[in-house]
Amino acid sequence: MGFLDKILGKKEALIQSNADFWNWFLKHEKEFFKIVKDRQNIHQDFFEKLAPKLDEIHSGIYFLTGMLDDNTVELILTPDGAIRNIYAIEELVNAAPKIEGWKITALKPASDIKDIGIDYEGFQFNKDNLRFYPNIHEGYPDEIDLTVIYDDFVEEKRQAIVNGVYIFLDNYLGELHSVTLIDNMKINGSNAISEELIPIEKLKDYLIWREKEFVEKYEGTRHNTENDSYANFEGKKQDGSIVLALINTTLIQWDKKASHPWIFIVTIPFDDCDNGGLPDEKTYKLLDSIEEEIIQILPDSDGYLNIGRETADNKREIFFACKDFRKPTKVADDLIKEYDGVFEISYEIYKDKYWQTFRHFESR
Known part of the structure; x- marks a missing residue:
């Protein structure tokens, strides 16, 4: 150990893998165990040490902790509702060794609704003041669209109430189901509601029934894009910049869109090439190679459909519809690392069972 290391203390190595973490x-686990059990200086001596180490693994990993019983600390790792971070948490927890006195949990688990009472910004949320009803859309039969009614709703405090309801549902349904099973949700008061209201404790059974119905309807559904038709689209914006798109028109007309409900969009910005927002030849080839790389990793046979791409305003957007969300987010994170310093790649992933994101291509 060098002279400065002796004075300042040896700097801990950067966490680069789940095993490192x-x-x-x-x-430190025995020290952490005692801190949580004694409930002393938890923030300073545990949270402030754990948070930066988790951030080295993957940004956006949050945590909750407490005594499960007299001899066990539970550490819950949560993405706080961010779908893109779920895979990283699940992989991290799956890699955890067995640690005596610890229960490591991926995502907030479901709880008995009788035990849930949320107090958030002066509002209480429990099974007695929350009800719901489904919104049925004839053209979108697979959509799970809910309205949750909160008895003490105040319009001026809408955001606080919305947050409180989501926290309640995370605890009741479990975080994974809360963020993945419900497609759309509105939260209102009971004024002028004519629909029949259902007790909130029946929501879990309703969602399980709808999901089972959905899975059975689309089980085994695949689409081979090998013989699909593609069309080039070209347009101009008001500022005169050009928009180019290549779209799988066979897919856009497919009648089983809901079987691939996760929309995954990779965005790759590139330097202004003084070409009306389009890339120069060298950049164009590199963008194409990245797109091909993604398609090879996410093949249609595994449930990842490449809908096409759009190039405009100095960026390339690559569109996929996917059966699941875990692998695409992992692939995107790997791409961001691989091309760091070349492109500032970003991505979105969200549920859109009827691909309304691409509706404007259907009418062209």
Whole structure:
């Protein structure tokens, strides 16, 4: 150990893998256990040490902790509702060694509704003041669109109430179901409601029934894009810049869109090439190679359909519809690392069972 290391203390190595994280955690777990059990200086001596290490693994990993019983600390790792971070948490927890006195949990688990009472910004949320009804859309039969009614709703405090309801549902349904099973949700008061209201404790059974129905309807549904037709679209914006798109027109007309409900959009901005918002030849080839790389990793046979791409305003957007959300988010994170310093790649992933994102291509 060098002279400065002796004075300042040896700097801990950067966490670069899940194994690195758990090796670090094992060195401190007895200290952390005592801190949580004694409930002393938890924020300073545990949270402030754990948070930066989790951030080195993957940004956006949050956590909750407490005593599960007298001899067990539960550490819950949560994406706080961000779908893009779920895979990283699940992989991290799956890699955890067995640690005596600890229960490591991925995502907030479901709880018995009788035990849930949320107090958030002066509002209480429980099974007695929350009800719901489904909104049925004839043209979108697979859509799970809910209105949740909160008895003490105040319009001026809408955002606080919305947050409180989401926290309640995370605890009741479990975080994974809360963020993945419900397609759309509105929260209102009971004034002028004519629909029959359903007790909130029946929501879990309703969602399980709808999901089972959905899975059975589309089980085994695949689409081979090998013989699909594609069309080029070209347009101009008001500022004169050009918009180019290449779209799989066979897919856009497919009648089983809901079987691939996750929309995954990779955005790759590029330098202004003084070409009306379009790339130069060298950049164009590199963008195409990245797109091909993604398609190879996410093949249609595994449930990842490449709908096409759009190039305009100095960026390329690549469109996919997917059966699941975990692998695409992992692939995107890997791409961001691979092309760091070349492109500032970003991405979106969200549920859109009827691909309304691409509706404007259907009418062309």
